């Protein structure tokens with residue numbers, strides 16, 4: 001996706017991928033020279049570690065507590081979090097959803113949930129219900145975010161058949177940020193019986209997972225008549241934002257989208273090949 005974008009704007013650059021152990025990651029980060037590197041992405045599990053290896057943080061990265069993109073600004077390394085933009089842009093562009101005055105149910109309370117909660121809060125959500133298997137983690141996010149976004153109604157709840165019903169009934173948007181769904185055999189964090197029928201109110205269900213077209217979570221929501229969106233758009237738009245931070249140029253979004261879809265198709269074919 002990034003290299004297709006560079007090519008389209010005639011930028012001579014490569015996007016290389018490295019899988020590093022933590023000691024190797026720390027050594028490499030310290031040695032990075034701005035002469036050869038204009039920027040880079042950091043992904044799981046080093047998004048938090050990266051916070052202390054940059055000269056500056058954007059407000060989003062600081063509050064979300066994670067860096068996924070590093071770029072140069074006035075001879076300094078700046079840590080940004082483009083997942084927030086990626087999620088919000090995908091909501092708007094792919095699903096036509098604008099969070100102003102809406103009620104939202106976010107499943108999960110990890111790093112991805114913080115990016116989603118930040119984006120929704122910043123864009124004027126009325127209420128955000130954070131539901132997690134471990135209630136205390138949801139409570140921490142609700143407390144912290146209430147201090148910054150005093151106009152949003154934050155509530156922390158457990159993902160259970162007892163707690164969910166009154167909150168899901170009110171929600172316009174339900175987002176799965178948990179890692180349940182990453183594997184083909186995974187169940188959904190939300191039992192299908194807890195999803196009200198769309199005839200009462202048609203909701204938008206979003207899963208951040210992108211490498212599978214439809215997780216069990218989305219398939220369940222679709223069966224109840226709701227609108228659904230997977231994480232592919234978020235992946236594209238976080239990359240678009242990173243591209244613009246690195247190059248200072250408008251990203252060729254269509255070219256990047258095409259390359260991304262082709263690569264993901266190729267990954268599926270490779271996986272099938274490996275299983276044989």
Ligand code: ATR
Pocket residue numbers: 107108109110111112113132133134137177178179180189
């Ligand atoms: P990420 O950065 O992708 O958000 P994370 O910080 O490790 O990853 O958070 C993972 C989230 O998925 C957590 O909310 C976790 O719930 P707990 O806080 O209770 O651990 C949630 N999660 C992971 N596996 C889960 C499962 N089997 N059922 C429900 N929630 C799960």
